[in-house]
Amino acid sequence: xxxxxxxxxxxxxxxxAGVLAGPAGAAPPPDYDQETIAQFNSASSVETIRxxxxxxxxxxxxxxxxLEGAQYLAGIxxxxxxxxxxYAFPIxxxxxxxxxxxxxxxxxxxxxxxxxxxxxxxMTGTDNPVTGDVVYGGAGATAAxxxxxxxxxxxxxxxxxxxxxxxxxxxxxxxxxxxAVIVAATSLSAAGVAAAPPTVTVTPSYPDIPIMGxxxxxxxxxxxxxANGPLTLTFTTMNYVNPTRAVVVGRRFAIGDxxxxxxxxxxxxxxxxxxxxxPGAHDDAxxxxxxxxxARVVSKLPLDKEIRIGGFGGxxxxxxxSRAYVATLPAAExxxxxxxxxxxxxxxxxxxxxxxxxxxxGRSNFVxxxxxxxxxxxxxxGLDNCKLGQxxxxxxxxxxxxxxxxxxxxxxxxxxxxxxxxxxxGQYTTEPEYHRPADGMNNISPERLQTTLDVxxxxxxxxxxxxxxxxxxxxxxxxxxxxxxxxxxxxTTDAAGALPDLRFPHVTCTIQVGGSSRTVxxxxxxxxxxxxxxxxxxxxxxxxxxLTLGAPASFGAFLPGVDKPYSVSTTAKVTSxxxxxxxxxxxxxxxxxxxxxxxxxLQVEIAxxxxxxxxxxxxxxxxxxxxxxxxxALRTGSYSRTLTFTLSTTTP
Ligand code: BES
Ligand code: ZN
Numbered sequence: 001x002x003x004x005x006x007x008x009x010x011x012x013x014x015x016x017a018g019v020l021a022g023p024a025g026a027a028p029p030p031d032y033d034q035e036t037i038a039q040f041n042s043a044s045s046v047e048t049i050r051x052x053x054x055x056x057x058x059x060x061x062x063x064x065x066x067l068e069g070a071q072y073l074a075g076i077x078x079x080x081x082x083x084x085x086x087y088a089f090p091i092x093x094x095x096x097x098x099x100x101x102x103x104x105x106x107x108x109x110x111x112x113x114x115x116x117x118x119x120x121x122x123m124t125g126t127d128n129p130v131t132g133d134v135v136y137g138g139a140g141a142t143a144a145x146x147x148x149x150x151x152x153x154x155x156x157x158x159x160x161x162x163x164x165x166x167x168x169x170x171x172x173x174x175x176x177x178x179x180a181v182i183v184a185a186t187s188l189s190a191a192g193v194a195a196a197p198p199t200v201t202v203t204p205s206y207p208d209i210p211i212m213g214x215x216x217x218x219x220x221x222x223x224x225x226x227a228n229g230p231l232t233l234t235f236t237t238m239n240y241v242n243p244t245r246a247v248v249v250g251r252r253f254a255i256g257d258x259x260x261x262x263x264x265x266x267x268x269x270x271x272x273x274x275x276x277x278x279p280g281a282h283d284d285a286x287x288x289x290x291x292x293x294x295a296r297v298v299s300k301l302p303l304d305k306e307i308r309i310g311g312f313g314g315x316x317x318x319x320x321x322s323r324a325y326v327a328t329l330p331a332a333e334x335x336x337x338x339x340x341x342x343x344x345x346x347x348x349x350x351x352x353x354x355x356x357x358x359x360x361x362g363r364s365n366f367v368x369x370x371x372x373x374x375x376x377x378x379x380x381x382g383l384d385n386c387k388l389g390q391x392x393x394x395x396x397x398x399x400x401x402x403x404x405x406x407x408x409x410x411x412x413x414x415x416x417x418x419x420x421x422x423x424x425x426g427q428y429t430t431e432p433e434y435h436r437p438a439d440g441m442n443n444i445s446p447e448r449l450q451t452t453l454d455v456x457x458x459x460x461x462x463x464x465x466x467x468x469x470x471x472x473x474x475x476x477x478x479x480x481x482x483x484x485x486x487x488x489x490x491x492t493t494d495a496a497g498a499l500p501d502l503r504f505p506h507v508t509c510t511i512q513v514g515g516s517s518r519t520v521x522x523x524x525x526x527x528x529x530x531x532x533x534x535x536x537x538x539x540x541x542x543x544x545x546x547l548t549l550g551a552p553a554s555f556g557a558f559l560p561g562v563d564k565p566y567s568v569s570t571t572a573k574v575t576s577x578x579x580x581x582x583x584x585x586x587x588x589x590x591x592x593x594x595x596x597x598x599x600x601x602l603q604v605e606i607a608x609x610x611x612x613x614x615x616x617x618x619x620x621x622x623x624x625x626x627x628x629x630x631x632x633a634l635r636t637g638s639y640s641r642t643l644t645f646t647l648s649t650t651t652p
Contacts, residue, residue: 030488030489031481031488031489031490031491031502031503032301032461032465032488032503032504032505033374033377033458033461033462033503034377034378035488036297036298036301036457036458036461036462037377037378037454037457037458037461039297040293040294040297040450040453040454040457041293041450041453042289042293042347042446042447042449042450042453043446044289044292044293044296045286045289045290045292045293045347045446045449045453046289046441046444046446046449047289048076048285048288048289048292048293049281049285049286049288049289049441049444050441051072052069052072052272052280052281052285052288052289053109053279053280053281053285053439053440053441054109054110054111054112054279054281054440054441056068056069056072056112057110057111057112057113057114057279058112058113058114058274058276058277058278058279058280058437059272059273059274059280060095060097060114060273060274060275060276060316061091061095061245061273061313061314061315061316061317061320061321062091062095062240062243062244062245062313062314062317063095063097063114063240063243064126065099065112065114066245066246066272066273066313067086067244067246067313069246069272069273069288069311069313070086070246070247070248070272070311070313071086071246071248073248073250073272073288073291073292073309073311074086074248074250076292076295077248077250077292077295077309078250080250080252080295080296080299081252081299082250082251082252082295082299082307082309083250083251083252083253083260084248084249084250084251085248085249085251086246086247086248087246087247087248087249087321087324087325087328088244088245088246089244089245089247089313089314089320089321089324089325090242090244091242091243091244091245091314091317091320092242093242094119094239094240094241094242094243095239095240095243096116096117096118096119096123096237096238096239096240097114097115097116097117097237097238097240097276098114098115098116098117098210098212098235098236098237098238099112099113099114099126099235099236099238100112100113100114100115100212100233100234100235101113101233101234101235102231102232102233102234103131103232103234104230104231104232105225105229105230105231105232107221108217108221108437108440109279109437109438109439109440109441109442112279113214113218113277113437114197114276114277115182115197115212115213115214115215115218115235115277116197116198116199116200116212116213116276116277117210117211117212117237117238117239118183118199118200118201118202118210118211118212118213119201119239120200120201120202120203120204120205120206120211121180121181121200121202121205121206121207121209121210121211121212121237122206122207122208122209122210122211122237123210123237123238123239124210124235124236124237124238125236125238126236126238127236128236129234129235129236130179130180130210130234130235130236131232131233131234132152132153132154132179132180132232132233133153133154133230133231133232134153134154134155134156134182134222134226134231134232134233135147135149135150135153135154135155135156136156136157136222136223136226137150137155137156137157137169137172137173137176138157138158139157139158139160139165139169140155140157140158140160140168140169140170140172140173141160141165141168141169141172142172143172143175143176145157145172146172146173146176150173150176150177150178151176151177151178152177152179153177153178153179154178154179154180154181154182154233155173155176155178155180155181155182156182156184156214156219156222157169157173157181157182157183157184158184158186158219159183159184159185159186159198159200159213160183163201163202163203166183166200166202167202167203167204169183170183170202170206170211174206174209178209179209180209180210180211180212180235181206181209181210181211181212182211182212182213182214183198183200183211183212183213183214184213184214184215184216184218184219184222185197185198185213185214185215185216185219186216186219187216188216191432192432193432193436194215194216194217194220194436194437194438195215195216196215196275196276196277196278196435196436196437197213197214197215197218197276197277197437198213199213200212200213210235210237212235212237214277215277215436215437217436217437217438218277218437245273245313245314245317245320245321245324246272246313246321247272247310247311247312247313247314247321247322247324247325248272248310248311249308249309249310249311249325250295250307250308250309251306251307251308252295252298252299252303252306252307252308253306254303254304254305254306255302255303255304255506255523256304256523257306260306262336263304263305263306263336264305264306264336264337264338265305265306265307265308265333265336265337265338266305266306266307266308266338266339266460266463266464267307267308267309267310267337267339267340267341267396268290268291268294268308268309268310268340268341268342268343268456268460269287269291269309269310269311269312269322269340269341269342269343269392269393269396270284270286270287270288270290270291270310270311270312270342270343270344270346270392271284271287271311271312271313271314271315271316271321271322271344271391271392272284272288272311272312272313272315272321273312273313273314273315273316273317273321274316274439275316275435277436277437278435278436278437278439279437279439279440280439281439281440281441281443281444282345282347282348282431282433282434282439282443282444283344283345283434283435283439284315284343284344284345284346284391286343286345286346286347286348286444286449287342287343287344287345287346288311289346289449290343290346290347290449290452290453290456290457291309291310291311291343292309293453293457294309294453294456294457294460294461295307295309297457297461298457298460298461298464301461301464301465301505301506302505302506302507303464303465303505303506304466304506304523304524305338305463305464305465306336307460307464310322310325310340310392312325312392315344315391315392319391319392319394319395321392322392322394322395322396323395323398325395326395326396326398326399326401329399334399334400334401337396337401337402338366338402338463339365339366339367339370339401339402339403339463340367340393340396340401340402340403341367341371341403341404341406341456341459341460342391342392342393342396342403342404342405342406343405343406343407343452343456344391344392344405344406344407345407345408345409345434346406346407346408346448346449346452346456347408347444347445347446347447347448347449347451347452348408348431348433348443348444348445348448349442349443349444349445349448350408350410350431350432350433350443352410352429353408353409353410353431353448354382354384354408354409354410354411355382355383355384355406355407355408355448355451355452355455356383356384356385356386356388356405356406356407356408356409356411357371357372357383357384357385357404357405357406358385358386358387358388358393358404358405358406358407358411358426359385359387359388359393359397359403359404359405360387360388360389360393360394360397360398361387361397361421362386362387362419362420362421362422362423362426363420363421364385365402365403365404366402367402367403367404367459368385368404370459370462370463371383371404371406371455371456371459372385373459373462374454374455374456374458374459374462375454375455375458377458377462378454378458380451380454380455382451383455384411384413385404385420386411386413386414386420386423386426387420387421387423387424387425387426388405388407388411388425388426388428389405389425390405390425391405391407393405406452406455406456408445408448408452409428409430410428410429410430410431411426411427411428412426412427412428412429413426414426431443462503465503465504465505466503466504466505466506466522466523466524466525466526467501467502467503467525467526468502468503468504468511468520468522468525468526468527468528469498469499469500469501469502469526469527469528470490470493470498470499470500470502470511470513470528470529470530471497471498471527471528471529471530472493472497472498472499472513472514472516472529472530473497473530474493474497474513474514474516474530475493475494475495475496475497476492476493476494476495477492477493477497477513477514478491478492478513478514478548479491479492479493479499479502479511479512479513480511480512480513480546481502481504481509481510481511481512482509482510482512482544483504483507483508483509483510484507484508484509487545487546487547490502490511493513497513499513504522504526505522506522506523507522508520508521508522509522510544511528511530512530512544512546513530515575515616515617516530517530517544518530544575544576544577545575545576545577545578545581545647545648546573546574546575546576546647547572547573547574547575547583547645547646547647548572548573549570549571549572549622549645550570550571550572550573550622551570552570553568553569553570553622553624554568555567555568555624555626556568558626558628558634558639559628560632560633560634561630562628562630563628563629563630564627564628565625565626565627565628566625566626566627566628567623567624567625567626568623568624569621569622569623569624570622570624571619571620571621571622572619572620572622572645573617573618573619573620574611574615574617574618574620574647575615575616575617575618576611576614576615576616576618576647577614578614579612579613579614580610580611580612580613581610581611581615581647581648582609582610582611582647582648583606583608583609583610583620583645583646583647584606584609584645584646584648585604585606585622585643585644585645585646586643586644586645586646588601588602588603588604588641588643589601589602589641590602590641591626591639591640591641592639592640592641593635593637593638593639593640594635594637596633596634596635596639598626598628598632598634598639599629599632600626600627600628600629600632602624602625602626602641603624603625603626604622604623604624604625604643605622605623605625606620606621606622606645607620607621607623608620622645
């Protein structure tokens with residue numbers, strides 16, 4: 001320890017004027033779990049989601065957009081010091097896709113749309129985009145359906161009801177001189193869900209004319225644009241034959257395991273791919289948005305466990321990316337997994353959705369239990385659990401790795417005597433945007449993303465850190481730890497003097513229990529015993545500066561229009577092993593109530609404020625004084641200010 005050693009604590013000072021009063025408690029210095037949760041910011045997740053769902057757009061597995069998603073995530077993870085690998089797993093079959101944008105109109109949930117590309121029509125190739133104006137040809141059943149001047153245009157039509165009608169409408173559009181044809185789905189489900197882009201097959205084939213299939217939402221959006229002016233589209237059609245699907249995995253190796261061969265592994269995953277035509281903002285750019293923010297925060301901690309972040313392609317093809325990835329893991333590597341928390345659809349504003357932890361067998365498991373515990377650490381009571389496969393957790397579950405799907409869903413839990421274990425795969429109502437072109441940024445809730453971050457990020461960080469069990473001869477005594485960056489309050493020992501299951505990264509900390517302290521290098525799970533008398537352990541006194549503030553102070557009610565001094569006091573306790581120590585306070589400034597500040601400054605008096613000898617649990621009086629003048633304007637509500645008290649020394 002050096003002379004930089006210092007202890008700081010923040011106290012909130014609260015006073016009330018008028019009818020509203022309410023003291024605010026001083027926030028205790030956080031332990032590592034709380035500190036981690038405090039850093040998660042869903043705004044970062046939203047930006048990741050925006051890049052995937054808007055800048056890249058729909059990410060059908062086997063298309064370049066899925067790979068672009070993987071490369072984007074790899075870039076983020078590289079920046080956080082992860083070692084990343086992009087896998088190219090083979091696909092047998094083809095993906096015929098149109099990539100669509102507009103130079104003159106704002107495409108809803110654009111700028112990139114994906115339509116199906118008909119193998120009955122021309123494939124332009126990705127290097128030869130076609131640009132043309134769109135005309136709407138209705139049903140296209142007769143020549144009269146086409147607007148004058150359809151020649152050279154992209155003709156948009158409502159999809160005919162049967163194969164014969166579709167053959168006729170495309171033939172009519174071609175006869176009218178169309179340079180390309182879009183056949184759009186028209187159906188709405190009973191619940192009002194607009195149909196996805198259809199596969200379009202027509203006879204005869206038109207090798208010179210691109211033919212595409214658009215969704216019902218695309219149709220509505222294009223008609224709305226055409227009602228107000230011209231619509232030009234630029235597109236390519238491409239048939240990818242036996243392409244590859246992208247999976248990205250980032251690994252952050254544990255300290256002491258530089259080649260990543262032995263440390264336990266904690267993993268979060270999400271899927272990159274979307275169904276054809278869907279921007280997949282909720283399903284499942286949202287999961288990656290949360291993964292990347294977890295990666296950012298945990299990558300700041302020195303850890304003895306390996307962190308693994310998965311971005312799986314091919315989920316919508318039947319979990320093929322995650323299954324292929326899991327198949328690459330030798331048994332010894334699988335055995336190192338602590339758990340895999342899969343996040344798929346982790347923050348829709350759809351009101352009936354709740355946060356669920358779903359397992360393929362309907363039973364709770366380690367990752368579910370840890371999610372509940374993490375929820376409890378920040379007071380979230382909304383988590384529920386039941387049974388579902390249908391996402392990449394299944395691939396991990398099937399090889400014996402504890403995993404669960406975390407999802408905001410309107411899931412209908414079975415009615416007793418049925419249980420999650422006895423039912424099939426569960427019943428649920430998905431939000432209307434699910435698997436549709438409408439699954440854009442409007443289907444993202446920052447608040448629900450934040451809850452997911454706190455639950456899953458909290459569980460992941462907790463399990464990535466080292467477990468420390470404190471045993472001492474001090475029952476019911478606060479435990480503090482200084483790991484070089486301030487004093488943390490870790491909790492209170494039980495009646496037997498124990499405080500089990502604390503979490504620390506790979507750090508050296510001075511752990512203090514009621515005046516007894518020990519400096520411990522925490523590496524892996526570490527039991528710590530403190531059984532000596534106050535102030536000494538084994539004949540050495542670790543440098544200690546400890547400051548504990550009393551209850552937050554409140555002046556009570558300020559009376560408007562009355563000239564009056566107000567005063568209130570609190571206490572502090574100081575423990576110092578230094579040759580001398582001083583207690584100072586940050587600039588008291590002015591108490592404020594929103595935009596309104598008191599005209600006169602707050603005054604703070606500390607007595608004593610310095611010591612020339614070591615002290616243990618020395619009492620300090622802290623007096624707060626506030627003068628209110630007869631003409632001082634006061635705003636209804638609470639006036640408050642947070643002050644930081646700093647205990648420091650130059651002779652530790
Ligand atoms: N995010 C969904 C999983 C899902 C959807 C869970 C609806 C609960 C309700 C996932 O991307 C998906 O669509 N899965 C497929 C199954 C998969 C094996 C192809 C599905 O549910 O149809
Ligand atoms: Zn899906």
